[in-house]
Amino acid sequence: MARSLLDDGRFRLQFAGHETFPLRYGWLKKSFDAVVAAEAAGQIDTRSIFTDDAAIANFGVGKNMVTSMRHWSLASGILQISNDDDLSSSGGQFQPTALGRLLFGDSGDPYLERPASLWLLHWHLAATPGRATTWYWAFNELNEPTFTRDVVRTRLGRRCNELRDDGRLKTSRITESTLKSDVLCFIRTYAVKSDGRSTQEDALECPLTELGLVQSVDIGSAFQFRRGPKSTLPDEVFLYGLLRFWRGLYPTRREFTVEAVTHEPGSPGRVFLLDEETVAERLARLSDLTRGAVRWDESTGMRQVYAADVMTLEPLAFVERLYRRARPEAKAA
Template identity: 25%
Template sequence: MSYARHQTFHIRSGWLAKALEELNKDCRLFSKKDALIRLGIGKNMVQSLRFWVEAVGLFEQKPISELNGKQGMALTRFGNIVKKYDPYFELDITWWIIHYNIVKDENLATSWYYLFNIYPRNEFDQFNFIDKISTYTDNAVNKSSYKKDFDCIISTYVKDNTVLDVPEDNIVCPLTELDLIKSKGNIYCKTSPGRQIPLEVLFLVMKEASSGNIFINISNLENDVCNIGKVFNLSLDKIYFYLDLMQENGWLRFSKTAGIDSVVLSDIDAWQLITNIYKTINKGAAVNEA
């Protein structure tokens, strides 16, 4: 488990695009002295960005054959898709997958994982969050580290109305647009997003959570960690709504066994669906530009 590796900085608009560009030139960028200059950010922000490129699922540290087995940052499957189809991080689907990658990783983004998957209520504040996660993690770190994570989570998902929403402003985190957490003063609430989540992303989450099992109970979709109910704050009604749409696409079918509603997943490659929708979006953009 890890805490506060973000150095108190949430993802800034433009950060990931710059990291993608520079890491493609040098997979050991973050160990270089000129990383600050090449990325155009300060020392602590560089350390934060090093954390975020892994937490969002774009890169992973692994031995690089071209470097005689030395560790370097290698693109993940998701990272390769983004590099090819959305290098400037302009598409909503990219940010839905980024959110999923963050909150499913208990080891790298422990507090994010805890809030969305484990925390027992939708409503929370700083005191209750820190109290509950301290118990859950057996006081793994001091309270100040939990507070840094809490503050960063809020900055990640809740838009600060005092910050001007203008193109030149790169302080706002694009994940605030997903409407997954709303605030009322110092009270926060996990909320079901008003905008429709891409079906391809939901199917990906379901497939990965199923661990190869094609039969899934509806209750698992709603209540299991790292499944669509927890990851996206979905009610049971919303889950059925999305399942109907996916069934129409032929990706799954409903089954009732012993009075229990369950879903039978198709053998479609979820990542291929993700790639296909990126291709479709890019083709549409090209037609519009023409």
């Protein structure tokens, strides 16, 4: 397996911050609106939005939930902290990201009704380590077809010990209790009932359950990843993930094999739980989507995707095009 990003010193690792609450409907929109309103009002210091005495009343939730809202807004890529190269928030101000403005700005998807929005949020949680390290580890390193909470916690604890021995976590104190809470929150972010009777009320706790990426089995005592085709995943979001993976980790490379895009840590195949044939089918469609900038080729006997200069391709531009087509005025035209 290629080198995991957990071993990459550019990424600081975090196993807490959500206060045991999974992402909930409405939280990202409220957080985004609060920061945008503060900017519009000329508030210079936005650091207090989630910490001052008025935060509980403004957001309508308890103190721990306000902290969780802050965490998920940053982890999902909706907000960012200025001058925040890792996870340090000292001195930085909250700012909406381009993704945040696309999803929650004017003509966006404030209620997360489009599957594309959920896939984008999932990508930002699981594609790289950082504020949701367990999410990255689970989708990119956990290979058990079926697992329990205890198995996940044990495997994750073993991985943390390896990282500590290598010096990556030598200054961090990660207790068994911390890992237990993080694993439970991870499961609750995605798990769907095994009997197929999951209701809208069940999904209110976390919208990402709608993606069906984790299925409960044995009456909820065990879980499994649901790998294979994803009918609700738009090609534009798949391309977004591919370009983020390519530009962020391998900016000088000009080609990837199907196997790499399927199995490399941080790849679309890993993060979106796609099988090799599904990845190949999607890669073959990207030439039309990118007007030839990303090209499928089998002439050498290997199934590969090429891009002459991937750094000239802006990932979000293709997603913006998708959302523009979905707007009422575009349909009317």
